[in-house]
Amino acid sequence: MTGTTLDDYTDRYARRVRGMTASEIRALFAVASRPEVVSLAGGAPYIAALPLDAVGEMLGRLGSEHGVTTLQYGIGQGTLELRERICEVMALSGIDAGCGASPEDVVVTVGGQQALDLVARLFLDPGDVVLAEGPTYVGALGVFQAAQAQVAHVPMDADGLIPEALEAAIADLARAGRRVKFLYTIPTYQNPTGVTLSEERRERVLDICERAGLLVVEDDPYGQLGFEGDAPAPLRARRRDGVFYLSTFSKTFAPGLRVGWILAPHAVRDKLVIANEAQILCPSGYAQAAVATYLGTMPWRQQLKVYREVYRERRDALLDAMADLMPEGTSWTTPAGGLFVWATLPEGLDSKAMMPRAVAARVAYVPGTGFYADGTGTGTMRLNFSFPPPERIREGVRRLAGVMEQEIAMRRVFGAVGGGAAGRRGQAGSDVPGPDLA
């Protein structure tokens, strides 16, 4: 399973990494997916925490007892049954009938990725600009790139997107005559940083976008995975209009079913359905029935608590290990939920150049550059804590810290550690064996 997750990531990541060839990266990740490697690189939920026997029984009945419906074609918007259940899920976060949420305006998608792709398809023309946090979700960068749009990153701090920076970016782009289509934001337990946009900033960000006439695309896969009480209400809970709310069951139930959704502004709901039909005809009836039945008959709220507990324990393991083991000069975020911690390395370290040595030391992470459209992020990395158990996380951090210490020592000896090639030359004089790039 770790293998699958890493393989999955390889191709996407390979295309976003500069300075290494795709085949080098592919080989690297192939090595990184070996069981002896502690992978902090993935983004996979811990499926083993699900009651798989009960889930399997449910899935079986959906075929044997309801196959003539679930295995047949369905409608492009998704089943009403699931859209109603989705509204129950959103209501937990405060997106309810009171703020205009209705099954009428929900469009079921193939995971959160297709939700994003549909919005991009509807709104983006080549040359358009999308504003997004820097760093942001690598899959969103892929969507915007496919749409030939350009991403302008807005800096973040520990409270999320910086409103003043957003205002400045909008003004700069207006002066430059660029057409900005929307703000893409993951306000809660962000991927890749784990950071949450503060209560106060949520209102300011919405006001700024409203004044600028900018749509907001709110991506919220992690919002119900908080470890320290509830997150601030989603942006969509605060505004009826101008916000697309995107989410998915990939983190709270099962990514392998590929079920996500968009709560769309009513005026564009039909257009999204048309686009969905042109793309996939209809979402899987079977997968929709699986999610709807899971939500309708199984203790999903209890399961959310299980996930929160599991992930909180693993986050703590990661943060504790980092506090104990990381070299001086390393800093990191302290997420209150989600799956990721974002680390900034001591001055001069290059997470991409270091990756082959890390894998050789049997630990993997995702170098930070993949999460930026502009090539920055060299000294950063994303660490996942949802998948490996706590003791493996601690062992991974121990290995990673060791590699970093050696990098720092090498820098002292050789001046600076360059890109991949320079790094590999450097290995001759170090204790780190060369990675198997065969």
Add this chain to the structure above:
Amino acid sequence: MTGTTLDDYTDRYARRVRGMTASEIRALFAVASRPEVVSLAGGAPYIAALPLDAVGEMLGRLGSEHGVTTLQYGIGQGTLELRERICEVMALSGIDAGCGASPEDVVVTVGGQQALDLVARLFLDPGDVVLAEGPTYVGALGVFQAAQAQVAHVPMDADGLIPEALEAAIADLARAGRRVKFLYTIPTYQNPTGVTLSEERRERVLDICERAGLLVVEDDPYGQLGFEGDAPAPLRARRRDGVFYLSTFSKTFAPGLRVGWILAPHAVRDKLVIANEAQILCPSGYAQAAVATYLGTMPWRQQLKVYREVYRERRDALLDAMADLMPEGTSWTTPAGGLFVWATLPEGLDSKAMMPRAVAARVAYVPGTGFYADGTGTGTMRLNFSFPPPERIREGVRRLAGVMEQEIAMRRVFGAVGGGAAGRRGQAGSDVPGPDLA
């Protein structure tokens, strides 16, 4: 289930029908989906012919025993296991290793629709021209429209696409300075006509496209559903290069799982995978495991025979009833496989204008105009025989023939029957009750 299928069709069709508002069409199809209406309008396979108990048992085990893999993320290209099984399926039609088919070049998609959408996304720019049979699959028209491409129809006869007409269309478009990107064709048991491109024409069509430097996008959802021996080998079995081969398990197993595929020319396989990832991240691991396990452990070749038998019997029921009951001047195709018959009405009848009266008489079909990008097809309709049982098919034809006889009689009395409004006015003086468009 009939309801689902019709509902599904409603939205797509509503947007392609001129002269009636979307809400009129929606209301019409809502009525048409009532159980008392014989629907010859769908395109749904007869799922009840599957061994649903065994399928359900298999689906259950994929969750309970293999959930940690099947419910997890996967890779963008699709699992190797399924891609290998897909190659076994294609080999049945002659697309085998000998002509360069390999799991390496298979990309798993969300049904055949996403396969088509990915190819369109890769190749089409606004203003491009796509050549396609006239009539052609309504969902393909949606894809090309979404890509802002224009469709130029190539006429067909009983042997499929007419090569001389294809040559002429290519020459005309070249003279007009238009950029033609590919020929989209469903050569075997075509949707909507049921017609098959003859052996001899297959080579000629390929030669013409080769000479013109045109890619061929071969859509083959029905090729294994032949009633009279094997169909001529697919175009992809005849040429290694220049042919995209698209297919799906929607007609041979279960559309509700949404699993299709592209066998791509090797040179563009990577680009398709990138596009697939940008769109959906990865296909459903669970659905892929379901199809792969179905193909690996269940008697799917035997099941194909069951489908062929069921559909042959229903086709015969449709053709026999048409021969017995259709008014003089009606003609229709005689499909050797697939799901559809295409009928051409007696001179002067308008299948779209007649639709409300047909639904009032408790029979539904799809008016032919939806299958053309250019508004032609007024006097034609598509009739499905895969879903309703033979006795219902016969009853449906009886009702349809009755409506047509009345239309013909009305034409004699009133001159010509106009569009929907004129048709409704005409009802006051006819025996056909007005449709419930509430």
